[in-house]
Amino acid sequence: MSHSSSTRIQEYIGDPVSEDAPVGREKLEEIFQDIQADLRYDHELNGCLNCGICTATCPAAHYYDFSPREIVQLLWTENLEGIHDAMQEKIWSCAQCYTCAARCPFGNSPGGLVMLMRETAIKHGMESAKSVLRPFSRVMLKLISTGNQLSPDMITPDGFADWGPNVSKIDAPLETLRKAIPMPTLHTTKTAWEVNLKTSVELYTIWEETGVLDSLEIIDENLFDVISDIMDEKRDDYDDWLDEQD
Numbered sequence: 001m002s003h004s005s006s007t008r009i010q011e012y013i014g015d016p017v018s019e020d021a022p023v024g025r026e027k028l029e030e031i032f033q034d035i036q037a038d039l040r041y042d043h044e045l046n047g048c049l050n051c052g053i054c055t056a057t058c059p060a061a062h063y064y065d066f067s068p069r070e071i072v073q074l075l076w077t078e079n080l081e082g083i084h085d086a087m088q089e090k091i092w093s094c095a096q097c098y099t100c101a102a103r104c105p106f107g108n109s110p111g112g113l114v115m116l117m118r119e120t121a122i123k124h125g126m127e128s129a130k131s132v133l134r135p136f137s138r139v140m141l142k143l144i145s146t147g148n149q150l151s152p153d154m155i156t157p158d159g160f161a162d163w164g165p166n167v168s169k170i171d172a173p174l175e176t177l178r179k180a181i182p183m184p185t186l187h188t189t190k191t192a193w194e195v196n197l198k199t200s201v202e203l204y205t206i207w208e209e210t211g212v213l214d215s216l217e218i219i220d221e222n223l224f225d226v227i228s229d230i231m232d233e234k235r236d237d238y239d240d241w242l243d244e245q246d
């Protein structure tokens with residue numbers, strides 16, 4: 001008598017009522033292996049009692065449909081579908097405060113594991129990563145061009161509508177107020193402080209060598225092109241400055 005060879009493992013995972021394309025098992029395994037392959041993984045996941053202490057102390061869990069306990073359980077039980085599902089939204093709720101890591105009796109770092117999942121989401125160009133990071137493109141541009149993430153001239157009533165009544169404070173005469181600060185490097189509203197050319201160029205090298213720019217290219221190719229042009233210009237300026245010193 002022959003037995004039919006059947007398996008309970010689904011080849012494709014997908015919500016039957018969703019229009020999203022199902023994700024192949026091979027892809028799910030690839031994503032999980034990328035998370036696991038990171039050197040930090042074994043330090044940040046040592047087992048899980050499912051005690052929920054991490055979730056009880058997690059500020060993000062109070063406000064969002066997010067639980068560090070759930071994230072750790074998904075990874076510990078190698079729930080490939082659940083891991084992929086959490087990477088579509090939940091992992092972006094974590095505030096990276098690491099309260100969970102300080103409290104876990106197993107020495108896990110749920111926040112650290114979330115970071116590995118985020119980095120993997122970026123590596124795989126997931127839509128969740130693109131949409132979460134899109135609002136930061138202006139900050140990235142500012143950082144590349146000035147060395148600062150934020151400058152007083154970026155703080156506008158439109159940009160900070162969530163400040164409510166406090167928005168009146170940003171209508172203050174910032175130019176005048178800044179000129180009253182003793183350090184001359186702060187006498188501008190276009191940068192938070194002045195960063196010299198050499199420091200900027202060194203930062204570009206670090207971002208290139210550590211793969212930050214590769215990640216940016218995956219997430220936003222247009223922004224990557226603009227930023228590459230700015231970096232080239234700044235490097236030329238730095239070379240000119242060096243020539244002048246000779």
Ligand code: SF4
Pocket residue numbers: 047048049050051052053054055068069072103104105106107108110
């Ligand atoms: S990660 Fe740690 S604190 Fe959270 S449920 Fe597991 S054992 Fe408990």
Ligand code: SF4
Pocket residue numbers: 054057058059060061068093094095096097098099100101110111112114
């Ligand atoms: S690091 Fe993330 S998961 Fe951990 S307590 Fe903070 S917000 Fe919660």
